[in-house]
Amino acid sequence: MQIPYAVTERPDTGLNNAKLGIWLFLASEVMLFGALFSSYIFLRVSAPEWEMGVPEAAQNPAVWPLQFQKLKVALACLNTVFLIFSSVTMVMAWAELKRNNWAKHKLYLGLTIGLALAFMVIKAIEYGGKFSHGDFPSTSNFYAIYYTMTGLHGLHIVGGVAVLAYLFFFGKKMWNTEPERFAGRIEITGLYWHFVDLVWIFLFPVLYLL
Amino acid sequence: MAGHDINKEIRAYWLVFGALLVFTGLTVGVSYIPFVISMSLIVGLAVALCKGTMVALIFMHLKAEKRLIYWSLFFTVIFFFACILLPILTEMDQLDESPNGGFYHGTALPDPEDRPSFTHYTENRGGDH
Numbered sequence: 001m002q003i004p005y006a007v008t009e010r011p012d013t014g015l016n017n018a019k020l021g022i023w024l025f026l027a028s029e030v031m032l033f034g035a036l037f038s039s040y041i042f043l044r045v046s047a048p049e050w051e052m053g054v055p056e057a058a059q060n061p062a063v064w065p066l067q068f069q070k071l072k073v074a075l076a077c078l079n080t081v082f083l084i085f086s087s088v089t090m091v092m093a094w095a096e097l098k099r100n101n102w103a104k105h106k107l108y109l110g111l112t113i114g115l116a117l118a119f120m121v122i123k124a125i126e127y128g129g130k131f132s133h134g135d136f137p138s139t140s141n142f143y144a145i146y147y148t149m150t151g152l153h154g155l156h157i158v159g160g161v162a163v164l165a166y167l168f169f170f171g172k173k174m175w176n177t178e179p180e181r182f183a184g185r186i187e188i189t190g191l192y193w194h195f196v197d198l199v200w201i202f203l204f205p206v207l208y209l210l
Numbered sequence: 211m212a213g214h215d216i217n218k219e220i221r222a223y224w225l226v227f228g229a230l231l232v233f234t235g236l237t238v239g240v241s242y243i244p245f246v247i248s249m250s251l252i253v254g255l256a257v258a259l260c261k262g263t264m265v266a267l268i269f270m271h272l273k274a275e276k277r278l279i280y281w282s283l284f285f286t287v288i289f290f291f292a293c294i295l296l297p298i299l300t301e302m303d304q305l306d307e308s309p310n311g312g313f314y315h316g317t318a319l320p321d322p323e324d325r326p327s328f329t330h331y332t333e334n335r336g337g338d339h
Contacts, residue, residue, distance in 0.1 A: 014276045023279050027286040034290040042297035073238065080234050088227040091269050095223070098216045194269045201261045204234075205254040209241035 007180045022188045026195050033199055036149050040206065043141045061140040071146075072126060076208045079122045080200065086115035087197040090190045097183045102175065109168050109186075112193070116161045123154055146207055153203060156196045163189050226268045233261045 005017045013020055047064035093108035130136075130143075137147040167189060174182040237257045241250065267273040272283075 013278050015278060020278065023282060027282055030286050030290055031293065034293040038293045038297055041294065042301070045298065045301040073241075077234065077238055081231065084227065084230045084234065087230075087265060087269055088223055091223050092220065095216055095220050191270055194265055197269075198262050198265050201265065202255075202258050205237050205241070205258050209237060210251055210254045 007178075007184055016184065018184055018188050019191075022191050026191065029195060033149075033152075036145070036152065037202070037206070040145050040149065043145055047141070063140070065140070065142050071208050072129070073208050075122055075126050076204055079119050080204050082115045082119045082122070083197045083200050086112045086119070087194050089115065090193045094183065094186045094190050097175075097179070097186055102172075105186075106168070109164060113161060113164050113168060116157055116164070120154065120157060120161075123150065149203055149207065153196070153199055156199070160189070160193050160196055164193075222268055226264050229264060230261055233257055237261075 003017075007016055009016050010020075043062075044064055047062055089108045089111040093105050093112060096102075096105040096108060135143050137144045167185060171182060171185075174185070237254060240253050240257065243250075272279070
């Protein structure tokens, strides 16, 4: 059975269903992360130290720490570069399909997967360092929101890698039979991937620098 | 897409990549300047916003998208900012020192002397270790 409007545009929306679907999904994702950013703001602006400046407040788990003393900026910076680079390789994987160059498409898609895995390795090193110092989500409000936000973002990376790996290993068949549909799949996956990059662009300064 | 167009797009992708790297360096650099905290927040988030806009417009092709996508994102942005502003407005209301300030005009706030102190927070932590 042929799925309607998987490639062609619907006359009423002017979009194919896949593209409209991914944008609506991304809109829901904006609200998901929006709720977490909102929680972050709530915890941070109501942290006791900010209002009172009492030195003993450092022992209070509600008090906000000085992030640059708590988190490794260099590792996060490296991860930012990995994700930005993976975004450009992702869009290049799509562009190479438009140029009918399968070999380069595979190269860029493989690079995207590699960079995503490198991001997760750095994240694992970072988490391992925190755990070894006894900094768990239950340690303080800051660590609770830090692990929740970066953990959820990490899960999005894992989900993205699963889809990218599927397209990398099993995409050739569809490319041979339905090239337009396959290019559409890469574009849709790319939109998701850029969104994951976009979330990190805000997570990085908010959690590590400010 | 014609070959010429896609080549132009590819040039734009690499230019944006370079710009994103520069902006990342800028974000890190600016964070070491001893601004007051509100200024650091404004500068840091403004740079992040520039980076995010570039990703959305160029990588996600939002610069040439259909009207339906723009409309769905327009409403998403409104709800997103409502979600973000809610805790800020709540906090502003609680911190307002003026006798008749905040959202509840006419409702007198407690005297600053009677407001919760640090001991209030530590004594009310319940089962925390």
